[in-house]
Amino acid sequence: MRPGKWPCIILLYVYGVVATSLVTQSAPVIGDVSDRFHLSHTVSGWVISIPSLVTAVAAVFGGWIIDRVGDKQVIVGGSAFAMAGNVVVVLAQNTATLFAGRLVEGVGYLTLTVGAVTMIMRTTTGARRAVALGVWASHTAVGISLTLSLIAPLAGHGERWRWAFGGHAILLAVLAATAFLLPARDAGAPVRQLSEIWTVLRRLPPYRVALASGASAFIQTGIMNALTAYLTGRFAVSTSEAAGAGTIAEGFVIVGSLSVGHLLKAGQSARRLALIGGAVTLVGGIVLYLPPTQYFGACASVCAFSLGIGLVNGLIWTCVPGVAPSPETMGATSGLVSQVTYLGVLLGPPAIFSTLHDGGWTTRAGLVVVMVVLQVAPLPIGLAVSRARAARKVPGGPAAE
Numbered sequence: 001m002r003p004g005k006w007p008c009i010i011l012l013y014v015y016g017v018v019a020t021s022l023v024t025q026s027a028p029v030i031g032d033v034s035d036r037f038h039l040s041h042t043v044s045g046w047v048i049s050i051p052s053l054v055t056a057v058a059a060v061f062g063g064w065i066i067d068r069v070g071d072k073q074v075i076v077g078g079s080a081f082a083m084a085g086n087v088v089v090v091l092a093q094n095t096a097t098l099f100a101g102r103l104v105e106g107v108g109y110l111t112l113t114v115g116a117v118t119m120i121m122r123t124t125t126g127a128r129r130a131v132a133l134g135v136w137a138s139h140t141a142v143g144i145s146l147t148l149s150l151i152a153p154l155a156g157h158g159e160r161w162r163w164a165f166g167g168h169a170i171l172l173a174v175l176a177a178t179a180f181l182l183p184a185r186d187a188g189a190p191v192r193q194l195s196e197i198w199t200v201l202r203r204l205p206p207y208r209v210a211l212a213s214g215a216s217a218f219i220q221t222g223i224m225n226a227l228t229a230y231l232t233g234r235f236a237v238s239t240s241e242a243a244g245a246g247t248i249a250e251g252f253v254i255v256g257s258l259s260v261g262h263l264l265k266a267g268q269s270a271r272r273l274a275l276i277g278g279a280v281t282l283v284g285g286i287v288l289y290l291p292p293t294q295y296f297g298a299c300a301s302v303c304a305f306s307l308g309i310g311l312v313n314g315l316i317w318t319c320v321p322g323v324a325p326s327p328e329t330m331g332a333t334s335g336l337v338s339q340v341t342y343l344g345v346l347l348g349p350p351a352i353f354s355t356l357h358d359g360g361w362t363t364r365a366g367l368v369v370v371m372v373v374l375q376v377a378p379l380p381i382g383l384a385v386s387r388a389r390a391a392r393k394v395p396g397g398p399a400a401e
Helices: 006-024 030-037 041-069 071-091 095-123 126-136 139-154 158-181 194-201 204-235 239-265 270-289 295-323 327-353 361-376 379-390
Strands: none
Touching: 006 041, 006 071, 006 095, 006 126, 006 139, 006 158, 030 041, 030 095, 030 158, 041 071, 041 095, 041 194, 041 327, 071 095, 071 158, 095 126, 095 295, 095 327, 126 239, 126 295, 139 158, 139 239, 194 327, 204 239, 204 270, 204 295, 204 327, 204 361, 204 379, 239 270, 239 295, 270 295, 270 361, 270 379, 295 327, 295 361, 295 379, 327 361
């Protein structure tokens, strides 16, 4: 495939969507998994989150591996790891084997997500990069929506939960073979040294973008994971109705993310988009929890919240190439952003769930305010750096378009 062209970008997006499903594929069938292995609620939660934990702990090092050996090689290897992890889970007969398989899946998750976005940044520039990264920002919402809808029918059917992991293993085998079609980096690229991680870690701009992404992940995953429990508990609607409202809201995340690149390409100010996205996120998140808000108002509010946060997420990812110290350290930079992002993913749901009690709406509203400020406040600086470097041609990539 030609680097930076849309067939290549779309394939990399598919890797991101499939990587997301490595985490969420266990959620619809976790009850069956828990029954099979006699797991407590706490342990069941770890079955779901182990792949995210791997990224939260090791993403910076994983990004450096990408810089050293190449994004294509890492994507091929990550597909193989994810496939192997799925196979282990399918064959698991005890808890230790189950967790070992999920841990291997986590290695695949890390390498696929960081590797795919690094290749997008390496092979695109200018307006195309902005559009492509805006599209990339929607991969989590798409992956969650598709996975939940495809795997939910397997729930409540005994050992059929293994089919979810078996089908995923087959898909990843196909993607591992397809990865050889991706463009390789320049053969003459110098070997990267481990000390170059420090080049990224000692600079402030990557932390600004990482902080924005972590805050966004914290409030997004917190509100969306607790949404079904919140709507059913407060408004006495059915679980399926509440889950449907969440699915519709995820569609607004996708719309917001996809619109970013096109709006920037049309000449809209990135600073203005950040402020609009933050304001919509803030209003939607607060109104969702206000005591006078009725059920349909809550559904409309969570959709507005999702639209705003999708817009901000897209802007955050357009910042990442500009805050990398050099094109050669984009992997480590995206690894740092991913690492802080998944710390937010891990911490957000417990924080919101802990406030689902009488009078807890003030704490939830306060968390929305704090996290939206942490989302938007670092972005103008990061965006300024990104714009300053956007026109610079990346070695091995196409000219700016």
